[in-house]
Amino acid sequence: MSATVDVLPPGFGEPDAEDLRQADYPPVMPLAVATLILIVSGGVVVAAQYGRPPHLEVPTILLGLATLLLIVNAVLVLRIREFARPVFFRVLGWALLAYAAIAGILEYVFLYDHTPAKVLALFSGMLVLFALDVPLMLAYSVARWQPPDAT
Amino acid sequence: MTDTAIDPGVDTAARSVEPGAAPPPGAGGPGPPPVPNFNIVPVRALPVVAVVLIGLIVAISTNNLWALTFFHVAGGGLWTSLDLFLGLVLGPIMGSLSIPARIEFTTKFMPKMLLIMPTLVAMTLGAGFQLARHVGNLEASYPHHGWLVASMVIVAVMSVIALGLLEPANLAVLFELKKPQPNGARIQRLMKVFIYTAGITGLMQIATIVIMTFLASR
Numbered sequence: 297m298s299a300t301v302d303v304l305p306p307g308f309g310e311p312d313a314e315d316l317r318q319a320d321y322p323p324v325m326p327l328a329v330a331t332l333i334l335i336v337s338g339g340v341v342v343a344a345q346y347g348r349p350p351h352l353e354v355p356t357i358l359l360g361l362a363t364l365l366l367i368v369n370a371v372l373v374l375r376i377r378e379f380a381r382p383v384f385f386r387v388l389g390w391a392l393l394a395y396a397a398i399a400g401i402l403e404y405v406f407l408y409d410h411t412p413a414k415v416l417a418l419f420s421g422m423l424v425l426f427a428l429d430v431p432l433m434l435a436y437s438v439a440r441w442q443p444p445d446a447t
Numbered sequence: 448m449t450d451t452a453i454d455p456g457v458d459t460a461a462r463s464v465e466p467g468a469a470p471p472p473g474a475g476g477p478g479p480p481p482v483p484n485f486n487i488v489p490v491r492a493l494p495v496v497a498v499v500l501i502g503l504i505v506a507i508s509t510n511n512l513w514a515l516t517f518f519h520v521a522g523g524g525l526w527t528s529l530d531l532f533l534g535l536v537l538g539p540i541m542g543s544l545s546i547p548a549r550i551e552f553t554t555k556f557m558p559k560m561l562l563i564m565p566t567l568v569a570m571t572l573g574a575g576f577q578l579a580r581h582v583g584n585l586e587a588s589y590p591h592h593g594w595l596v597a598s599m600v601i602v603a604v605m606s607v608i609a610l611g612l613l614e615p616a617n618l619a620v621l622f623e624l625k626k627p628q629p630n631g632a633r634i635q636r637l638m639k640v641f642i643y644t645a646g647i648t649g650l651m652q653i654a655t656i657v658i659m660t661f662l663a664s665r
Contacts, residue, residue, distance in 0.1 A: 340599045348587040387618070401500065405577055436615075
């Protein structure tokens with residue numbers, strides 16, 4: 297198998313203003329991924345105890361940490377000075393809609409299964425964080441590569 | 448009906464060419480390769496997604512064993528196949544294409560993936576959880592509960608990879624291609640992330656399939 301030799305046109309693929317701005321951005325993606333890890337870990341811990349009286353201490357701590365990280369991350373994003381905010385909020389809006397639907401389906405499953413109140417509250421909290429964290433990741437990962445004046 | 452959804456506000460028609468049409472003046476010379484006109488979200492496919500999700504809700508609410516098994520097995524099979532095909536077959540092929548060919552392929556392929564992947568994931572996991580609960584596999588007293596928890600951990604890792612790397616890369620590529628002057632190196636980088644993460648999740652799914660087939664045969 298022979299690979300096509302890429303002849304890049306001049307100016308195609310060279311670092312641009314967006315590349316240069318990346319160093320000024322806070323660690324939004326690592327924090328968002330960490331939040332997601334805490335959420336899914338909490339979900340696995342609760343789901344693994346299904347059918348017996350659950351110990352909710354660990355998942356509650358995980359949920360609390362995830363909430364804290366998400367709030368810190370949201371503040372960090374809002375404090376970025378040169379940022380394609382209109383693009384960020386447009387993608388965020390659509391993504392929130394999509395992930396609210398997904399989280400809604402999962403919430404429906406838990407309600408339908410008559411999940412015990414404390415477990416349901418925990419799952420609901422995780423779903424809310426999930427439905428906020430993933431859109432934040434998607435919106436940021438688009439906006440970070442757009443010029444600040446992009447609409 | 449035309450596809451219109453998330454449009455980053457760039458007039459792509461003014462700078463785009465129809466695939467296969469004569470190149471615009473200056474094409475082949477200095478400047479970025481032409482980008483075909485495309486829409487980030489293929490709106491025409493949304494009704495299909497809605498039908499699948501409604502079917503999933505009906506399967507869950509009726510606790511129909513066949514429907515739950517169908518959604519779980521069909522979704523999981525397609526998800527795994529698609530990931531493996533992407534990572535092991537399509538990825539190397541894309542790497543060998545010329546840049547204009549890669550761009551044209553990407554503009555047609557990635558918008559579809561934006562809808563297909565989350566739909567398959569929702570199908571597989573939603574139906575899977577309910578199926579396990581319905582047949583009693585989720586109970587802590589289930590003899591092979593440890594295996595089920597192991598599969599949950601694998602799925603959790605896959606979810607983090609898919610939502611934290613794969614989907615953001617997918618969306619970022621599409622928005623980059625909508626720019627008047629897309630950055631080729633950035634697109635290449637993001638596409639690599641997309642293809643590699645798809646391959647990794649595909650390989651991890653083989654582990655899930657091993658566990659699932661083991662449990663189903665007990």
